[in-house]
Amino acid sequence: KNQVEQSPQSLIILEGKNCTLQCNYTVSPFSNLRWYKQDTGRGPVSLTIMTFSENTKSNGRYTATLDADTKQSSLHITASQLSDSASYICVAHFGNEKLTFGTGTRLTIIP
Amino acid sequence: DSGVTQTPKHLITATGQRVTLRCSPRSGDLSVYWYQQSLDQGLQFLIQYYNGEERAKGNILERFSAQQFPDLHSELNLSSLELGDSALYFCASSVKLSYNEQFFGPGTRLTVL
Numbered sequence: 001k002n003q004v005e006q007s008p009q010s011l012i013i014l015e016g017k018n019c020t021l022q023c024n025y026t027v028s029p030f031s032n033l034r035w036y037k038q039d040t041g042r043g044p045v046s047l048t049i050m051t052f053s054e055n056t057k058s059n060g061r062y063t064a065t066l067d068a069d070t071k072q073s074s075l076h077i078t079a080s081q082l083s084d085s086a087s088y089i090c091v092a093h094f095g096n097e098k099l100t101f102g103t104g105t106r107l108t109i110i111p
Numbered sequence: 112d113s114g115v116t117q118t119p120k121h122l123i124t125a126t127g128q129r130v131t132l133r134c135s136p137r138s139g140d141l142s143v144y145w146y147q148q149s150l151d152q153g154l155q156f157l158i159q160y161y162n163g164e165e166r167a168k169g170n171i172l173e174r175f176s177a178q179q180f181p182d183l184h185s186e187l188n189l190s191s192l193e194l195g196d197s198a199l200y201f202c203a204s205s206v207k208l209s210y211n212e213q214f215f216g217p218g219t220r221l222t223v224l
Contacts, residue, residue: 034212043113043201043215044154089154098167103153 002027004092004102012108017080021105023073023090031093035064035075038087038104047075047088077107085109114138115216117202123222129190132219136183136204142166143185144205144213145177149198160185161208192223 004025013019025033032051036044048057048064050073056065061078077084087104094100114137124130136143145157156169160179171177174192179185189196199218205211 041199041218041220043115043203043217045113045215046212049212099156101154101156 134202140204
């Protein structure tokens with residue numbers, strides 16, 4: 001069964017600190033992996049998209065990594081800001097027109 | 112602003128009723144996707160249209176249907192509504208197919224009383 005699992009389910013960190021969110025996927029055949037940021041009550045916004053041949057991709061303070069062998073991805077946030085408080089969703093694209101969504105990590109940044 | 116528009120923003124209706132949600136994709140995008148997100152739940156893919164044709168189907172109930180019109184806007188019809196249908200409904204669009212980046216609209220919040 002194609003699945004995407006994210007950890008932790010929720011995370012609280014102090015402003016200015018770094019954090020790393022994890023994503024494990026079991027989809028086949030794998031095409032690409034995406035990270036989205038979703039503010040409460042709003043539509044998700046794409047942060048990164050990586051194909052199986054890409055190991056890392058950055059978008060400002062967000063850096064995603066991908067290990068296609070172990071089927072793991074991580075999203076690292078550097079120097080967190082209050083505006084980073086959101087849900088972060090990992091999404092695996094596989095096969096023909098198929099997307100599997102993780103349930104997300106709820107990140108809260110406190111001053 | 113993603114360029115994807117959805118109307119209405121909020122919708123309150125009663126059980127058993129029927130509603131229509133509307134989505135206009137970004138200019139030039141041919142694919143439209145519909146998603147359902149219940150309270151504190153992940154996004155559930157419902158259906159995808161590409162250039163007017165149904166392309167992929169997810170966990171869409173038989174009471175739900177959708178279509179994409181020649182001007183590429185799309186409508187999601189929800190009928191015989193139940194309390195459990197209360198959710199945020201998002202539309203997304205992409206240039207061509209789902210391996211392209213998807214841009215999400217602001218969503219329609221549906222409340223069934």
